[in-house]
Amino acid sequence: MPLRAAFKIEGLRGGPSRRKLGPGRSRAGGASRQRSGSGVTPGDRVQEVYRRENRRVFATLVRLLGDFDLAEDALQSAFLAASERWPQQGVPRNPVAWLVSAGRFRAIDSLRRQRRMTPWSEAAEAAAGIADEASVYEELEDVEDDRLRLIFTCCHPSLSEEAAIAMTLREICGLSTEAIARGFLIAPTTLAQRIVRAKSKIRDARIPYEVPDRDALPARLGRVLRVIYLVFNEGHSAAQGADLMRPDLTAEAIRLARLLADLIPDPEVRGLLALLLLQDSRRRARTTASGDLVPLEAQDRTLWDRAAIAEGVSLVRQALGVHGFGSYALQAAIAAVHAEAPSSEATDWAEIVGLYDALLHREPSPVIALNRAVAVAMRDGPEAGLALIEPLLTPELLGGYHLAHAAKAELLRRAGHCDAAKSAYEASLGLARQDPEKRFLRARLAEISD
Structure with a gap:
């Protein structure tokens, strides 16, 4: 089960040491x-x-x-x-x-x-078995790649996918067990037990901490891409708390994606890097100086990072130009259409709907269906989008997903159904965990009530 949404709706959330390490003693630290x-x-x-x-x-x-x-x-x-x-x-x-x-x-x-x-x-x-001192200092030059090595270790095919993703998010990215458990919709104790078992399996099977050779890469690449994507997602729209974004996580995810793209000339790796760059390009415009959320249509596009957009668009074209691209490349293509549009009104919503059609065919998901419905509403009007969203709001699908209710509320507001929109905003507010989103929803409710 996905930990977070496959594609965000922007605005809605589219003991002491024996050796002294002081000055002049530690080669690792340097004399300065x-x-x-x-x-x-x-x-x-x-x-x-x-x-x-x-x-x-x-x-x-x-x-x-x-x-x-x-x-x-x-x-x-x-x-x-x-x-x-x-x-x-x-x-x-x-x-x-x-x-x-x-x-x-x-x-x-x-x-x-x-x-x-x-x-x-x-x-x-x-x-x-621990490396001697000389080799440690030589290996310290490789510190930059260690997180990528560890991700590949955590994503070993002998581990279950959920355990691999959970362990990576906990051990590499430092997310709390409670936050990850909420994403998986399981009890924190259950998640903690899975992580303990996965660690034991890595230790007992002596799984090496390394990036595998090219013959073994395909068996782990999908998981690794997914983990990097989830790291970015948590940074792009934090699961909860006072801040909308965690730039340390988005920067780390982009760095890891670049390392992977240099290692593997795969269209989906390029697609993922493109997606992360394009999504992150809007960071400065997504919140006000006080930290309030700014919807996509209201963002100052002059604040968007044009160098990141240019690199992302180029990577999208490379990814889509060869056989073997998948969902990350398609999501990046959608993000590229948004990034190149001069305004929300001038966005090619028909192209975005077509890309969502291809993405939904390749990766059926109620979250992708929700995002497609929003794009349809932008193309054909709010009523057309509402007709597609309503069947998704069941307990088995997106009934407990606050962004689905927020999307419904927004379309109801645009269609002039203020009472129904108020109920949908209240439902979304009751499910939201992030402070900027809560403030945004309360502001929308205040607008309707005035």
Whole structure:
């Protein structure tokens, strides 16, 4: 079951270390130290690096240590060491490499203590298997690719698709178990058990942390694309909270898609990268300065990123020009039509409906049907769209999906059915979890009530 909508409706939501890591000692961190300035303290920098880089450090620690739980403990130990040392010694020139090195040393110390207590334990084997110091510093040059390696590991075909996606979103992207469980419509405890079993399978089967060779790529590519897409989706329209967007996640998803596109000359990889670029190109125009949502038709298109649009459109043409393109390329084509239109009124809605027809044929989904219905309404009028949306609002389909009720409400408003629109907006508001969306829906209700 999809974690999030296949295509958003824009506006509606279209222990201490044995080795000192101070100045001049750590090749990973470098001899240079960044002193605080402009009121930013080293403690602030620890928090900033944690927010921005903790999953990047984690992915490298998983590769070096070969175990998710050991890597998580090492990650926390590394940031604890940073919070103690950086205020006295200054921030390292390369904070990520410093943290990876610190985490690895602490993991080795922990395993060696276990080995002294239980000489023939698995801990002894694990400690012996961790790369030596020289190789660690050589491998730190590859930190940038570690999250991609970890995604391929999590998407191994021996794991169920739901477990693979859930584990990737939790371990690589740092989403909470509760947030992921809501997307899968299951209990958090059930999801947590699936993630634990998946980790155990990776460990027990000794699945390597690597990007597979070309012969093994096809078996995992679909899942990897889906995971990158879901990461972007969470950043593009966060599942809940005070902010509409999480630019750190969208940037990470685009970076991973670029790495994948360089690795695999596949039309769907290009299509995915194009889709992410085109969707992200509207970021600056999607909210006001106060964080309120701006619908697509009301966005200032001069704020759209024209360089990202040009790159995205070029990638769409490349993807559609060869055999083997699929749903990501088609979604990117839809986004390209929007991106190239000078206004909502001048958008080629007939072409968008045709693209949705092709997408729905290839990937039948009530969410895609909903988006198609909105496009039909833009082409043929709100009543035509309402006739297509109403059958989707059943408990088995989109009855619990707030964007479906929001789409219905918007079309009812445009058609002049204010009382029915008010009821639909209230239904959507009761299901919405994101603060900017709630404010948008309340504003619409206020307009109708005035």
